[in-house]
Amino acid sequence: MSRTGETAPGVTARPAGAGGAARVPRPAGPAGRNPAWLVTSLVLSVLGAYFFVYYVPQNYAPSRVDLFTEALFVGLAATGLNILTGFNGQVSIGHGAFFGLGAYVTALMMDDRAYVEFAGREWGLGDGVPFLATLPVVAVVCLVVGALIGFPALRVKGLYLALVTLGLAVLFPDLTKRFVRGTGGTNLVGLRGADLAPPDWYDWFPDVIADPLDDYVGARDQWAYYVALVLVGLLLLAVHLIARSRFGRALIAVRDHEAAAETVGIDLARVKVSAFALSAAYAGLAGSLSVLVARQANAGRVETFQLSIEFLVALVVGGTATVFGPMIGGFLVVFFRDWIDQQQRLEDLFDSSARAKLLSPAIFGIGLIVMMFFLPDGIVGGSRRAWRRVTRRRSHPIT
Amino acid sequence: MALLSVEDVRVEFGGIVALADLTFTIEAGTVCALIGPNGAGKTTLFNCVSRLYEPTSGRIVFDGVDLLDRPAHAIARLGIARTFQNLALFPALTVVENVMVGAHSRGGTSRARRAEALRILERLSLAHLAHRPAAGLPYGTLKRIEIARALAASPRLLCLDEPAAGLTHSEVDELARLVRELRDELDLTVLLVEHHMAMVMSISDKIVVLDFGSKIAEGPPAQIRSDPRVIEAYLGTPA
Numbered sequence: 001m002s003r004t005g006e007t008a009p010g011v012t013a014r015p016a017g018a019g020g021a022a023r024v025p026r027p028a029g030p031a032g033r034n035p036a037w038l039v040t041s042l043v044l045s046v047l048g049a050y051f052f053v054y055y056v057p058q059n060y061a062p063s064r065v066d067l068f069t070e071a072l073f074v075g076l077a078a079t080g081l082n083i084l085t086g087f088n089g090q091v092s093i094g095h096g097a098f099f100g101l102g103a104y105v106t107a108l109m110m111d112d113r114a115y116v117e118f119a120g121r122e123w124g125l126g127d128g129v130p131f132l133a134t135l136p137v138v139a140v141v142c143l144v145v146g147a148l149i150g151f152p153a154l155r156v157k158g159l160y161l162a163l164v165t166l167g168l169a170v171l172f173p174d175l176t177k178r179f180v181r182g183t184g185g186t187n188l189v190g191l192r193g194a195d196l197a198p199p200d201w202y203d204w205f206p207d208v209i210a211d212p213l214d215d216y217v218g219a220r221d222q223w224a225y226y227v228a229l230v231l232v233g234l235l236l237l238a239v240h241l242i243a244r245s246r247f248g249r250a251l252i253a254v255r256d257h258e259a260a261a262e263t264v265g266i267d268l269a270r271v272k273v274s275a276f277a278l279s280a281a282y283a284g285l286a287g288s289l290s291v292l293v294a295r296q297a298n299a300g301r302v303e304t305f306q307l308s309i310e311f312l313v314a315l316v317v318g319g320t321a322t323v324f325g326p327m328i329g330g331f332l333v334v335f336f337r338d339w340i341d342q343q344q345r346l347e348d349l350f351d352s353s354a355r356a357k358l359l360s361p362a363i364f365g366i367g368l369i370v371m372m373f374f375l376p377d378g379i380v381g382g383s384r385r386a387w388r389r390v391t392r393r394r395s396h397p398i399t
Numbered sequence: 400m401a402l403l404s405v406e407d408v409r410v411e412f413g414g415i416v417a418l419a420d421l422t423f424t425i426e427a428g429t430v431c432a433l434i435g436p437n438g439a440g441k442t443t444l445f446n447c448v449s450r451l452y453e454p455t456s457g458r459i460v461f462d463g464v465d466l467l468d469r470p471a472h473a474i475a476r477l478g479i480a481r482t483f484q485n486l487a488l489f490p491a492l493t494v495v496e497n498v499m500v501g502a503h504s505r506g507g508t509s510r511a512r513r514a515e516a517l518r519i520l521e522r523l524s525l526a527h528l529a530h531r532p533a534a535g536l537p538y539g540t541l542k543r544i545e546i547a548r549a550l551a552a553s554p555r556l557l558c559l560d561e562p563a564a565g566l567t568h569s570e571v572d573e574l575a576r577l578v579r580e581l582r583d584e585l586d587l588t589v590l591l592v593e594h595h596m597a598m599v600m601s602i603s604d605k606i607v608v609l610d611f612g613s614k615i616a617e618g619p620p621a622q623i624r625s626d627p628r629v630i631e632a633y634l635g636t637p638a
């Protein structure tokens with residue numbers, strides 16, 4: 001223990017710092033101890049809190065608030081995918097299926113007419129269960145289903161795993177058509193306005209909820225938004241804690257080097273299956289939230305597939321293996337899609353809005369390619385690099 | 400009493416015999432080196448001890464426990480840690496996190512784990528790099544971080560797979576001193592695979608020589624140095 005003063009052999013060979021400057025003493029601690037970083041993040045979080053907690057739900061039209069809610073749940077599903085793909089390195093293009101599962105469980109529990117037809121019997125799953133009460137059920141169901149799918153996924157890797165999960169996205173809508181009996185006997189489970197109304201206790205917060213008509217059924221969009229905001233806040237906090245935990249480090253270790261992870265005592269199967277289960281639960285809860293906006297659960301083949309891709313895009317664009325990246329990606333994906341759909345000029349160019357909408361995936365794709373070219377590590381990774389460059393230049397001027 | 404005993408371990412890949420009924424033991428508290436030409440089966444034996452390879456037959460007994468009854472992830476908890484010939488760190492994690500992962504099989508809080516990891520890094524003169532990502536550090540440094548990660552498991556048996564490969568002369572001398580010091584301080588037993596003969600001769604208590612998967616000699620450095628079969632394996636038969 002007395003040799004700390006000695007120059008270590010491996011270190012003397014270290015090349016000089018960036019720009020050929022003399023050995024630059026870098027801050028020893030993690031970025032969190034940098035005062036400039038602390039001030040910036042404090043200001044940003046106060047502004048962000050004001051905007052998201054008060055400004056958005058109180059000032060925007062319901063359709064706009066719904067768009068924010070959608071961004072939250074797409075971001076939440078991408079956050080779940082991040083646990084599996086970002087931290088653990090298992091690629092899934094089938095998370096639309098878990099998302100759909102969550103939506104169906106919630107909708108079936110809330111609706112009194114729809115049921116599941118299975119083994120010759122009708123399973124109602126509940127009549128008029130309050131939305132919040134469906135969430136723990138969705139979490140448990142998706143954890144179990146995620147784990148069940150995680151076990152066979154242990155046998156396949158990389159591209160093959162991606163294909164297997166793609167199969168999930170393709171299979172899921174067919175399963176709902178086979179087993180779910182919703183509105184008019186189809187696999188669509190539609191909910192009525194009364195089902196989606198906020199609960200009675202929601203009226204206890206009159207100052208936060210601007211409801212001039214004193215008719216809180218009309219506050220559906222705000223209720224949905226606040227539920228999404230709270231749930232997303234809690235689940236992001238959970239990811240933050242997981243990333244810094246023993247389990248979180250094990251996820252990354254397995255992704256980076258399986259054999260080394262195994263020799264330090266990490267049970268590969270347990271870690272990978274847990275990642276799958278947790279990830280599925282996140283996507284399922286995102287699906288539950290979608291019911292509040294879409295007022296229905298409905299799995300089409302195209303939609304399930306498209307959602308799966310959107311989650312992946314949100315994850316990669318925002319930044320894999322970061323806490324906030326997938327959420328930022330979710331907002332970008334949803335608002336970018338909305339922006340394209342609204343472009344009047346495109347409609348003029350193609351004579352109709354329907355044709356212009358057909359173009360939106362193409363523009364989306366081009367945007368993605370450009371994005372990946374300039375920011376291969378996503379928004380969060382890119383900003384981190386930029387921030388590091390700025391702070392280094394400021395604190396250590398090259399003389 | 401022998402801490403590790405390798406008994407008639409045989410490994411075949413298809414028709415190729417990588418280890419042919421290898422038998423040797425390592426006494427507790429000693430440094431045992433495994434040497435031999437490339438392809439002799441040294442790393443294969445390491446991978447059997449780590450349970451990454453499944454031997455065709457034989458037994459590997461560590462402190463009375465047959466390792467072959469245990470899955471790979473249970474080996475660390477028994478008190479066996481290793482480094483890899485080609486670096487096997489987790490590049491996305493910081494140096495201290497890499498070492499913390501090394502303690503995965505041990506109990507304790509995250510705080511205690513971090514404090515312990517920092518202590519080990521300090522012992523290996525790596526403390527100033529603790530919060531840097533492992534990716535991008537120089538090769539020699541990464542090799543020592545691997546040793547730090549292995550030590551974090553508080554092993555009784557430390558397996559080092561070519562720790563000196565790619566190091567400079569002064570780094571090798573430093574490494575040899577470090578291995579001896581660690582053995583004394585931590586009461587370690589060391590199994591070493593190494594091509595750097597000066598280092599092997601200087602720190603080993605016993606040397607096992609492999610050639611084509613078979614043991615051709617075993618004994619203290621002085622005896623191995625003059626063994627005609629060893630010289631033949633390394634230099635070829637005199638014409």
